[in-house]
Amino acid sequence: MGGSYDYGRGGRIGIGTPQANPTVETEFAILTPPTASVTVTRLTSQAGVPADRLRDYLLRLVDHLAAFDTFRPDIFGFGCTASSYVVDPADERAVLAYCEDRFGYPIVTAADAIACTLMRIGAQRIALVSPYPAGLAQAAVRYWQALGYELVSVDSAGSLAPDADTRGIYALGSADAAPAIARIDPAKVDAVLLTGTGMPSLPLIADAPEGLTILSSNLCLAATIYDRLGLGDLLDSASEAAKAWRDRCRAATASLPRSSDIRTSPYFSSSSS
Numbered sequence: 216m217g218g219s220y221d222y223g224r225g226g227r228i229g230i231g232t233p234q235a236n237p238t239v240e241t242e243f244a245i246l247t248p249p250t251a252s253v254t255v256t257r258l259t260s261q262a263g264v265p266a267d268r269l270r271d272y273l274l275r276l277v278d279h280l281a282a283f284d285t286f287r288p289d290i291f292g293f294g295c296t297a298s299s300y301v302v303d304p305a306d307e308r309a310v311l312a313y314c315e316d317r318f319g320y321p322i323v324t325a326a327d328a329i330a331c332t333l334m335r336i337g338a339q340r341i342a343l344v345s346p347y348p349a350g351l352a353q354a355a356v357r358y359w360q361a362l363g364y365e366l367v368s369v370d371s372a373g374s375l376a377p378d379a380d381t382r383g384i385y386a387l388g389s390a391d392a393a394p395a396i397a398r399i400d401p402a403k404v405d406a407v408l409l410t411g412t413g414m415p416s417l418p419l420i421a422d423a424p425e426g427l428t429i430l431s432s433n434l435c436l437a438a439t440i441y442d443r444l445g446l447g448d449l450l451d452s453a454s455e456a457a458k459a460w461r462d463r464c465r466a467a468t469a470s471l472p473r474s475s476d477i478r479t480s481p482y483f484s485s486s487s488s
Contacts, residue, residue, distance in 0.1 A: 222252045223250075223251055223252030224250060225248065225250030225251045225444065225445075225446055226250075226251045226252075226289050226290070226440075226441075226444035226445075226446055227251070227252050227254065227288045227289050228243075228247070228251060228252065228253045228254070228288055228289065228290060228291075228292065228440055228444075229253075229254050229255075229256065229280075229283060229286070229288030229290070229291040229292070229320070230243060230253055230254070230255045230256070230291070230292045230294050231255070231256050231257075231258045231272070231276070231279055231280075231291065231292070231293050231294055231295070232255055232256075232257060232258060232294045232295070232412070233257075233258050233268075233272060233294070233295050233412075233413065234257045234258060234259045234260070235382050235385055236294070236295075236385060236412060236413045237385055238385065238412060238413050238414065238415055238433070239255075239294040239412050239413075239433060240253070240255055241415075241467075242412075242415065242416070242417050242433040242434075242437075243433065243437060245417055245460055245463045245464050245467055246417070246433070246434070246437040246441075246449060246460045246463075247437070248441075248446055248447065248456065248459065250446070251441075251444065251446055254283070254286060254288060256279050256280065256282045256283055257279070257282075258271075258272035258276075258279050258294075258295060259271075259272075259279065260272060260275070265348075265351070265380055265381040265382075266301050266350070266351070268381075269295065269297050269298045269300075269301050269302075269351075269381070270298065270301055270302055272295050272298045273293070273295070273298035273299070273302050273307060273310060273324075274302060274306065274310060276293070276310050276311075276314050276322075277310070277313065277314050277317065280314055280317075280318055283318075287318065287319060287320055288320055289320060289444060290320060290321050290322075290323065290440055290443060290444065291318075291320055291321070291322045291323070292322075292323050292324075292325070292328070292436045292437075292439075292440050293322060293323065293324040293325060294325055294412045294432075294433070294436060295325060295412060296324075296325040296326050296329070296355075296410050296411055296412055296432040297347065297351055297354075297355070297381065297410075297411060298324075299324055299325070299326035299327075299358065300326070300351065300354040300355050300357075300358045301351070301354055307324070311324070321443070323436065323439055323440060323443075324436075325412055325432040325433075325435065325436045326358070326432075327439075328432075328435040328436040328438070328439035328440075329408065329410070329430065329432060329435045329436075330362060331435070331439050332430055332435040332438060332439065332450065333364070333406065333408075333430075335450075336405070336406065336428065336450070337405070338364075338405035338406040338428070339363075339364060339365055339405055340364075340365045340367045340403065340404045340405045340406075341359060341364050341365065341366055341367065341404060341405065341406055341407075341408050342366075342367055342368045342369075342370070342399045342403075342404045342406070342407045342408070343355065343356065343359065343366050343368070343369045343370070343408050343410060344369075344370050344371070344372055344392055344395045344396065344407060344408065344409050344410070345371060345372065345409070345410045345411055346371065346372040346373045346375065346384045346387050346391065346392070346411055346413070346414045347371075347375070347381065347384070347410075347411065348375045348376065348377055348378065348379045348381065349377035350377065351381065352369070352371065355410055356369055359408075367403050367404050368398070368399060368403075368404070370395035370398060370399075371395065372387065372391045372392035372395055372409070372414060373387045373391040373392075373414070381413075384411060384413040384414055385413050385414075387413075387414045387415075388414070388415055389414070389415040389416055389417070389418040389419045391414065392409055392414065392416070392419060393419065396419065396427075396429065399427070401424070401426045401427040404427075405428065406428040406429070406430055407427060407428065407429045407430065408430050408431075409429065409430065409431040409432070410431075410432055411432055412432045412433050412436075416429075416431035416432075416433060416434065417431070417433070417434065417460075417464045418464060418468050418471060420434060421460075421461040421464040421465060422465075434449065434450075437449055438450050441456070
């Protein structure tokens with residue numbers, strides 16, 4: 216894996232990120248060990264309606280991958296969860312199969328990576344937290360319910376208006392999700408899912424309260440890719456790979472004010488996190 220190229224001997228990873236999304240690359244830089252490399256292509260669309268833009272990202276994937284020219288990663292991660300919420304599953308499967316056959320490498324979507332992670336940890340009762348406008352949030356609910364998950368609670372991060380452009384998500388921070396997490400009773404859920412790749416999530420996950428499993432689109436996508444490449448376990452907090460990315464996250468956000476929302480929740484008031 217990686218051939219004779221100096222960098223990425225442990226795995227050369229391709230990532231697609233929505234055109235204005237500043238978060239996927241940053242969080243993958245935190246999650247990625249130095250033995251691997253990440254090369255990014257932008258998922259682009261001229262559509263004015265957010266849902267149409269999200270569909271373009273996935274349905275025009277062949278064009279976005281062609282932007283890599285002759286570069287062939289060992290695996291490609293599609294870093295936009297919401298596209299899977301608005302594209303017909305049969306159309307998604309057809310696009311992925313065509314692109315894998317044409318370009319010759321496996322493709323993992325963020326939504327599939329989440330489902331893989333939930334299955335791995337045996338989670339069925341989910342608290343869903345998203346920064347999406349109302350219509351897209353409802354599409355996310357329908358998607359996970361259709362896959363058989365029990366959504367114990369559904370909450371929002373930030374305060375985007377129902378008709379807001381999804382680009383507004385990119386102005387949010389991890390602290391915007393903290394109040395929603397503070398409202399979750401860990402005894403009632405198997406995992407919290409922060410869906411969406413555009414809102415930062417790793418600072419919340421790195422110092423999650425004891426007894427609460429928090430997952431995000433970017434973490435699940437990276438964990439699934441790295442598991443396939445044999446790069447370590449990003450989910451097991453006791454693993455060297457998980458300790459390393461948490462250290463990198465804390466270093467990257469050292470000057471970030473810590474939200475008190477979770478620590479003052481009645482569920483976590485005794486937590487040291």
